[in-house]
Structure formats: structure tokens, C-alpha cells
Amino acid sequence: EDKVVQSPLSLVVHEGDTVTLNCSYEVTNFRSLLWYKQEKKAPTFLFMLTSSGIEKKSGRLSSILDKKELFSILNITATQTGDSAVYLCAYAGGSQGNLIFGKGTKLSVKP
Amino acid sequence: DGGITQSPKYLFRKEGQNVTLSCEQNLNHDAMYWYRQDPGQGLRLIYYSQIVNDFQKGDIAEGYSVSREKKESFPLTVTSAQKNPTAFYLCASSMDGRGEVRETQYFGPGTRLLVL
Numbered sequence: 001e002d003k004v005v006q007s008p009l010s011l012v013v014h015e016g017d018t019v020t021l022n023c024s025y026e027v028t029n030f031r032s033l034l035w036y037k038q039e040k041k042a043p044t045f046l047f048m049l050t051s052s053g054i055e056k057k058s059g060r061l062s063s064i065l066d067k068k069e070l071f072s073i074l075n076i077t078a079t080q081t082g083d084s085a086v087y088l089c090a091y092a093g094g095s096q097g098n099l100i101f102g103k104g105t106k107l108s109v110k111p
Numbered sequence: 112d113g114g115i116t117q118s119p120k121y122l123f124r125k126e127g128q129n130v131t132l133s134c135e136q137n138l139n140h141d142a143m144y145w146y147r148q149d150p151g152q153g154l155r156l157i158y159y160s161q162i163v164n165d166f167q168k169g170d171i172a173e174g175y176s177v178s179r180e181k182k183e184s185f186p187l188t189v190t191s192a193q194k195n196p197t198a199f200y201l202c203a204s205s206m207d208g209r210g211e212v213r214e215t216q217y218f219g220p221g222t223r224l225l226v227l
């Protein structure tokens with residue numbers, strides 16, 4: 001059975017800290033891995049990764065994929081209170097075309 | 112503005128009642144999806160539709176029904192057969208095709224369903 005495992009499940013840091021969120025996957029037909037940020041409502045798209053070793057960056061956020069070891073990380077540098085959210089990792093590759101989500105990492109950034 | 116809208120924001124269901132959640136998109140996306148999110152859980156797929164007048168069951172379709180009569184709309188009905196409907200329901204859409212555009216799903220703001 002395909003699955004996506006995120007760690008840690010929750011994390012509390014202080015403003016200015018750097019955090020690394022982990023996502024490992026066991027899937028049979030990998031096409032891509034996606035990261036979303038979910039605050040109160042809808043998940044918002046952050047990154048999509050398809051190739052190993054190529055880092056994607058957007059401001060203070062960056063992500064990289066290792067297809068050999070079957071994991072991805074999401075880095076956030078110089079965290080701010082506005083980064084507090086649940087970060088979801090999802091794999092795309094099933095025959096249904098849907099995304100298979102991990103349970104998420106809840107990040108809390110304290111002032 | 113382009114986007115996905117869901118209504119209502121909150122919905123209360125009585126025992127034995129069917130309720131319908133609305134999802135509309137003006138992104139011209141071909142594919143639409145319904146997910147359910149429970150506390151501490153990831154999103155689980157209920158139903159999806161890749162084209163008008165066609166839809167497929169996801170992992171947890173029992174107790175739910177959908178229709179796709181128009182490209183823009185994908186309503187979800189929670190029937191009385193769904194014994195534990197209290198959850199946060201998210202609708203998503205993606206463009207058909209290949210590559211990154213197809214894989215990326217965009218989400219509506221969600222509907223929170225509560226049982227009275």
C-alpha cells in the first residue's frame with residue numbers, strides 16, 4: 001500500500017530559527033511530490049518536485065527530493081510567526097490521479 | 112478572480128438527513144476532487160472526476176455521492192448512510208494534461224460539517 005510519512009508531527013520553535021520538515025514515501029508509481037501549507041482553511045501550494053537533487057526555492061522556503069532514498073525535506077529559514085501552519089506532503093502517482101497525503105507537520109513559531 | 116469556491120462554510124446535519132456541499136471553479140480545470148480531513152489525519156479522497164459526466168470512487172466513497180453535469184461544478188452529497196460525517200471537506204481541481212500543471216491541485220476554502 002502506498003503511503004507518505006511526515007515527521008515530526010508537531011514542532012515548536014522561536015522566531016528566527018531554521019526548521020527542517022521531513023517527508024518519506026513508499027509508493028509504487030512515483031511521479032511527483034508536492035508540499036502544501038495549510039493555515040485555517042485551504043491548503044496552498046508551495047512546491048512540486050519531480051527530479052532528484054534539484055532544490056526549489058521560494059523566499060525563505062526551500063525543498064529538495066531524494067528519489068533514491070525516497071524522501072523530501074522542506075526547509076524554512078529565519079522563521080516568522082506567519083509560518084505557523086500545518087505543512088502537508090503529498091505524492092502524485094496513483095492511477096486515480098489523486099494526491100496521497102501524509103498527516104502533516106504542525107509548526108508553531110513563537111515570538 | 113479565478114479560484115475555487117465552496118459553500119456553505121459551515122453545515123449542520125440532522126440524523127437521517129442528506130446534505131449537499133457545493134464546489135465551483137472558474138479556472139477551466141478539467142479534473143475535480145473531494146477530500147475529507149479529520150483531526151490529526153491527512154486528506155483522504157472521497158470522489159474524483161477527470162471529465163464532465165464522469166466520476167470515480169476514491170478511498171472512502173461509502174455514504175457519499177457526486178455529480179459532474181458541468182465542468183465548473185462538482186457537488187458532494189453526504190447521505191444518511193454516512194454514519195460519521197463530521198469532518199472538514201475540501202474540494203480541489205487541477206488542469207488536465209501532462210507535467211506539473213496537471214499534478215498541482217488547488218483547493219477551495221472548505222466546508223465544515225457538523226452533526227446535530
